Each structure stands twice: as C-alpha cells, then as structure tokens.
Amino acid sequence: MAASRLSLALLLVLAVAGRAAAQDYDFFYLVLQWPGSYCDTKQSCCYPKSGKPAADFGIHGLWPNRDDGSYPQNCDPNADFDPSKVSDLLSSLRAKWPTLACPSNDGTTFWSHEWEKHGTCAEDIFDEHGYFQAALRLRDQLGVLRALTSAGVNPDGGYYTLAQIKNAISKGTGFEPYVECNTDEAGNSQLYQLYFCVNAAGDSFIDCPVLPNSKPCGNRIEFPAF
Numbered sequence: 038m039a040a041s042r043l044s045l046a047l048l049l050v051l052a053v054a055g056r057a058a059a060q061d062y063d064f065f066y067l068v069l070q071w072p073g074s075y076c077d078t079k080q081s082c083c084y085p086k087s088g089k090p091a092a093d094f095g096i097h098g099l100w101p102n103r104d105d106g107s108y109p110q111n112c113d114p115n116a117d118f119d120p121s122k123v124s125d126l127l128s129s130l131r132a133k134w135p136t137l138a139c140p141s142n143d144g145t146t147f148w149s150h151e152w153e154k155h156g157t158c159a160e161d162i163f164d165e166h167g168y169f170q171a172a173l174r175l176r177d178q179l180g181v182l183r184a185l186t187s188a189g190v191n192p193d194g195g196y197y198t199l200a201q202i203k204n205a206i207s208k209g210t211g212f213e214p215y216v217e218c219n220t221d222e223a224g225n226s227q228l229y230q231l232y233f234c235v236n237a238a239g240d241s242f243i244d245c246p247v248l249p250n251s252k253p254c255g256n257r258i259e260f261p262a263f
Contacts, residue, residue: 060161061109062101064246065235067175069094073192073263074229075137077221083139090135092192092263094181097230098151099172099239101158104246113157118149122165129173162239171239178242181231184209185260192260199254202228212242218254227259 072090076082084090102108123130136147148169156168163171182192188205190197199216207213215232234245 060159060237061103061112062158062237063104064102064237064243065159065239066098066100066102066249067172067233067235067242068097068100069176069179069181069231069233070097071192071228071230071260071263072135072137073261074219074221074227076263077227077261078219079222081139082137083141085131085136086141086143087131087135090137091132093133094176094231096134096172096176098155099159099168099175099235100155102247106247106250109158110154111157113160116153116157116160116165118145118152119165120145120148123148123169126166126169126173130169133173133176134169159239162237175233175235175242179210179212179233181206181210181214190260192262194259194262196257196259197228198256199258202258202260206231210242212244215245215248216254216258217249217251218258221259221261225259226255226257227261228254 071094072082072092100108120127130148131144134144134148136142136144138147152165152168156163156165159168185191185202185205187209188201190201190205202216203213210233212233216228217230217232218226219229221227232245232249234243235241236243
C-alpha cells in the first residue's frame, strides 16, 4: 500500500512538473500588421494567390512571451503544421492572416512558421486548431481599424502623432498597444505593427507586463493607403 501511494505521488509530481515545463511563458503578444506599410518599402510585397487582402490589420502572430522579455521558440519539433487540421479556418486565415511575402504563395509557409516557432510553445493550452482559432477571435474582438477611423486616423497617406494613434486605439478597444513603425522608400516613418498583450490562458487582453524591444517610432507617423 505504501509503495502504491509512493508511486501515485511520484506520478503526480511528474505530471505537475511536466505541465510547468510546458508552460514556459507568462503572456502572449498578439501582433497585428498594416499591409500598406509592409508593402510600402524597398522590398515591396507580393499579394497571396487568393488575391489582394482587404485593407485591414492582419495577424502577424500570437507569440508566447516571458515577463523578462525573453520568449520560447520551436518547442516541439514533432508538431509540424498540418493544413488539414485548420481546414475549416482556411478562408478566415486567408482573409485575416494573409501572407504578403514574395514570391506569391497560398499562406501555408507563413502559417507553418508561426505555428512551429510560436504555437508549439503553447501546446499546454492550444492544439494547432485552437491556436489559430484563438488568434482570429482575439483579432476580431479588437476592431483596430474601426477604432482608428472613428477617431479620424485614416489610412490615406496622412501623418499622425504617436499619441493620436495610441489614444484612438485605446479609446476604441480599451487597450493601449505598443506601436512599431517601419520606413517607406522615402525614409518616412509609417505605422507598421501593433502589439497587444493577452493573458497566459490566451483568452483575454491585459496590460502589457513588458514592451517589445524595437526601434521607437518618431512623432510624425504616416498611415499609408493599401
């Protein structure tokens, strides 16, 4: 009996330890990308085989991160991306998680990279289908473009301050994003990516515990058309 209780206790310890090791992160970044800024660069872009995406913020990724700013990656080499597991989501992925990389492709390479590098590090809460479904749901919940245009911040090639962009999104979504800029061919700073923080359960937005380490935007930011 004592040996049996000991074995059971050991199994419980191993199970808890395994789960703790699996969740090697504290929160997620949901990263949204403006397609006009991706394309308006020296490297340009290629529309996916499904055609030009809508002029809206697309998903770049849902990335597990740690509170110290580091992040896990490529956590399960045996969990290759399988398009058949997200067959019911493919139309949504093409519309809301489009690839703009060259040469033109169907998005599979992009989604495969995101799942294998980032999604596999959250297998304690998501399988492949759940990972993509969660990112799509979170993106739709925000309504970022609507928040911006409602405040008069429009993707028409105009220039805005960082405060205008942050305030518009905060007012419209309830959360302030980290704003990342890139530069167009003329060297102008433009609105490129938005980072929102999501809790470790992957289901609710939170205030960011740490911000990404990227080049800060200037105070004159172009919002290019797409």
